[in-house]
Amino acid sequence: MTSGEIQQALPSIALAHLFYEYGKLDAMIKEGYNEPGDEFYAYFLDLLYITADFVYEDYVDDYDVARWYFSNRAMVEYYRLCRTYGCAHGLKLKDNPYMREAERFVESAMDLGNSYGYGWYLNTKVGHEWASGIVFRTDCYFDGEMELLEALLSIRQWFEVGVQRLRKKLAEEQQQAAPRYMEVMAA
Amino acid sequence: MKIDLNWLTESLNAAKEGKSLAPLESCDYVMEHIYQPLLRGEQVLFSELDFDAFCTEDLWELDRWIEETENTRYHLRRLNLKFCEAVPVSLAKRAYC
Numbered sequence: 001m002t003s004g005e006i007q008q009a010l011p012s013i014a015l016a017h018l019f020y021e022y023g024k025l026d027a028m029i030k031e032g033y034n035e036p037g038d039e040f041y042a043y044f045l046d047l048l049y050i051t052a053d054f055v056y057e058d059y060v061d062d063y064d065v066a067r068w069y070f071s072n073r074a075m076v077e078y079y080r081l082c083r084t085y086g087c088a089h090g091l092k093l094k095d096n097p098y099m100r101e102a103e104r105f106v107e108s109a110m111d112l113g114n115s116y117g118y119g120w121y122l123n124t125k126v127g128h129e130w131a132s133g134i135v136f137r138t139d140c141y142f143d144g145e146m147e148l149l150e151a152l153l154s155i156r157q158w159f160e161v162g163v164q165r166l167r168k169k170l171a172e173e174q175q176q177a178a179p180r181y182m183e184v185m186a187a
Numbered sequence: 188m189k190i191d192l193n194w195l196t197e198s199l200n201a202a203k204e205g206k207s208l209a210p211l212e213s214c215d216y217v218m219e220h221i222y223q224p225l226l227r228g229e230q231v232l233f234s235e236l237d238f239d240a241f242c243t244e245d246l247w248e249l250d251r252w253i254e255e256t257e258n259t260r261y262h263l264r265r266l267n268l269k270f271c272e273a274v275p276v277s278l279a280k281r282a283y284c
Binding site for chain 1: 254257
């Protein structure tokens with residue numbers, strides 16, 4: 001390789017580093033990317049599919065616009081548990097602290113720095129298997145590929161941790177509520 | 188093309204001393220396990236890299252270093268080419284150096 005070719009390959013090494021940081025290097029290698037390469041965009045498009053459990057892409061040729069949908073099992077379960085928590089505490093979705101916490105995180109993660117040419121929307125519905133997710137739209141000016149991959153990896157990680165925390169919280173509340181229920185029944 | 192060697196010597200003496208082409212020292216790991224093997228045409232596998240030994244910023248520093256090195260090489264090549272293309276001309280009168 002010449003020095004110039006090495007320069008072209010550096011972004012792919014940066015991607016490998018990013019996936020390593022989020023514990024997804026093995027998945028990247030399994031996808032067939034075990035070596036530095038100069039086709040960054042090919043890496044980017046293939047690696048997007050590792051950032052979420054469910055990925056859907058729709059490209060509108062006429063407008064050069066791509067629409068993506070990224071969903072995770074942990075994310076859907078998190079929003080289901082949010083509703084369970086909300087019911088138990090008589091909270092509306094907009095007042096639910098767990099909903100707000102997740103929204104704040106996703107908002108900060110999806111702020112892709114100085115990148116432009118994109119828009120996104122967080123779907124928090126739970127009606128079907130992949131109902132919660134991020135709708136992401138890019139146009140031909142989009143230049144935040146690396147930032148998007150990092151954002152999606154961090155969101156996935158956040159919900160994986162978040163759902164465990166919420167499960168634990170609900171289990172604790174259920175445990176505390178059980179003796180009270182027995183007391184009421186006995187009375 | 189005419190190269191005035193007296194002028195060239197004076198200009199080089201008067202030129203401000205700049206940075207020499209120093210090796211990249213900030214991250215030995217990147218140089219030893221990524222840059223040099225790739226330059227030699229050897230295979231570098233992600234599965235064999237120690238990602239804890241360097242950070243992404245080290246890669247961008249390597250990028251800047253390559254840019255700077257290549258830029259210097261380019262200018263040296265151009266200078267060399269100019270000297271190679273120069274046709275020596277004898278002085279009209281005898282001179283002793």
